[in-house]
Amino acid sequence: MRPSTEQFILANTLLSEPPSCPEIRLFLATEVTPLWLATETQLQEQGLPPPYWAFAWVGGQALARHILDHPHRVKGKRVLDFAAGSGIVAIAASLAGAASVEAAEIDAMAISAIKLNAAANNVAVTIALEDLLDRTDCRWDVILAGDVCYERPMAEKVFGWLRSCAALGATVLLADPGRAYLPTNGLMRLADYSIACSLDLEDRLSREVTVYQIVG
Numbered sequence: 229m230r231p232s233t234e235q236f237i238l239a240n241t242l243l244s245e246p247p248s249c250p251e252i253r254l255f256l257a258t259e260v261t262p263l264w265l266a267t268e269t270q271l272q273e274q275g276l277p278p279p280y281w282a283f284a285w286v287g288g289q290a291l292a293r294h295i296l297d298h299p300h301r302v303k304g305k306r307v308l309d310f311a312a313g314s315g316i317v318a319i320a321a322s323l324a325g326a327a328s329v330e331a332a333e334i335d336a337m338a339i340s341a342i343k344l345n346a347a348a349n350n351v352a353v354t355i356a357l358e359d360l361l362d363r364t365d366c367r368w369d370v371i372l373a374g375d376v377c378y379e380r381p382m383a384e385k386v387f388g389w390l391r392s393c394a395a396l397g398a399t400v401l402l403a404d405p406g407r408a409y410l411p412t413n414g415l416m417r418l419a420d421y422s423i424a425c426s427l428d429l430e431d432r433l434s435r436e437v438t439v440y441q442i443v444g
């Protein structure tokens with residue numbers, strides 16, 4: 229019998245602290261290759277994407293660090309972690325005192341991972357398996373997006389949507405390590421972080437990540 233998504237996550241990850249956010253514990257893959265292969269084998273048949281949820285991406289770590297160190301950015305506010313992956317940014321927002329936190333993902337495995345990770349940190353996160361990019365309303369005060377500029381069509385669509393939310397009045401923060409499809413305008417630099425990472429995942433041992441505010 230095929231394991232449930234929760235069983236699969238628990239069997240293939242370890243509860244561990246991302247290097248830049250030791251306050252947060254996440255079910256993460258300790259080595260890239262075995263999990264990537266395991267998920268590829270299991271998930272390919274179901275047409276599901278690679279296990280982005282099993283890693284604390286450098287963008288998410290920098291954004292989570294920024295929120296933990298500057299809680300006023302989210303305190304008492306309605307917050308969305310867009311493209312949440314493991315949910316690291318949503319968890320940071322909840323720990324920093326947000327009034328409510330939603331995490332949006334289009335990957336069903338990520339939804340299960342965020343549930344497990346939120347529970348491991350004793351925080352409340354509302355989780356939506358939904359593509360928000362076609363929505364024209366914006367019910368959040370703050371939108372946070374970590375590491376979303378790694379594929380051209382996605383980055384263009386995501387950035388357009390984030391910019392429209394900023395124009396509707398939301399504060400939109402994006403963290404990026406200089407990925408290929410980061411837009412060159414409409415961004416105000418807020419802070420820089422040096423984030424430790426694995427050679428497997430990033431081809432180097434640390435990356436410089438910038439937290440930007442999107443200006444409408």
Ligand SMILES: C[S@@+](CC[C@H](N)C(=O)[O-])C[C@H]1O[C@@H](n2cnc3c(N)ncnc32)[C@H](O)[C@@H]1O
Binds near residue numbers: 373
């Ligand atoms: C590189 S991961 C970053 C995850 C997390 N933000 C972090 O920094 O650790 C990108 C994530 O974006 C998600 N994603 C891609 N398109 C999306 C969309 N339209 N809506 C929500 N999530 C999306 C993917 O499933 C993946 O988990």
